[in-house]
Amino acid sequence: MTEGYLYALLGLLSFSALGVFHKLADTLKCRPSPVNALMYGWSLMFVTIAITVQGGAWQTPPGVASLALPFGVSASIAILAFQAGIRHGDIATSWLAINLSAGLPTVASILIYHEPVGLKRAIALSLIPVSMALLWKDKHDAERRHE
Amino acid sequence: MLVSFVANGLGPFGLKVLTERGLAAYQQQYLFYWYLGGFIFALAALLLSRTGLLAREVALGAAMGGCSLAGQSFTALSLAKGVPGHIAFPLTTGGSLFLVAAAGILLFKERIGPFGFCGVVLGIASLVMLSVA
Secondary structure, three states: HHHHHHHHHHHHHHHHEEEEEEHHHOOOOOOOHHHHHHHHHHHHHHHHHHHHHOOOOOOOOHHHHHHHHHHHHHHHHHHHHHHHHHHHHHHHHHHHHHHHHHHHHHHHHHHHHHHOOOOOHHHHHHOOOOOOHHHHHHHHHHHHHHH | HHHHHHHHHHOOOOOOOHHHHOHHHHHHHHHHHHHHHHHHHHHHHHHHHHHOOOHHHHHHHHHHHHHHHHHHHHHHHHHHHOHHHHHHHHHHHHHHHHHHHHHHHHOOOOOOHHHHHHHHHHHHHHHHHHOOO
């Protein structure tokens, strides 16, 4: 179990470093298109190595590729838009805003697969637009201060 | 940011569809095609923008790609080693939001107003609740 918690901690540090690198890329005047392409290029290479080293099978049912490709495109659009948008905002609030989109698959699961909502989930989902509104208000106020 | 919000929200939903179709055993292969789809789009956008590559972009791209894959792999390993999802997900999601917000303020000298601070706290609370619900 201790080993499991160590992995969770490493996961936490990896995701945090990813957010910091997005901001660092903007600070170092890296352009969104190359950053996005290289990030996906390297990820693709790393996952290929991981599957090969672990001796994983490459043959999959046809549904896997046709499902994964459009969702991968969607995520790539998100990263490109995020890297371009970070120029106009703070990483502290932008990283939260993009992560709050986790609410969308939850809503889709409820609507499409009729998953039960539950009180905790309902409260969590209702907090997302409130949080987004507060972040928008903060950004709006900051822009007015700079005018 | 709105485009990013919607597109990023749709991205992980494929895993749910994969599970519902009884193909959960192919998660690693799914991840390969998922990154491939992302790379094809990113490459097309790069070619259309007609920009070259800078050394620092190559280095940061590698670091970000490594972090993206490492984050997902370590979280999966943590779950495989018996850490319950209601601990692993809030720790990785809520914790990373807190650390990135702290890095923004401490390393990049960003200033967050009272509304922004409340938004960050509520947002972290919401995502932590969502991952344990």
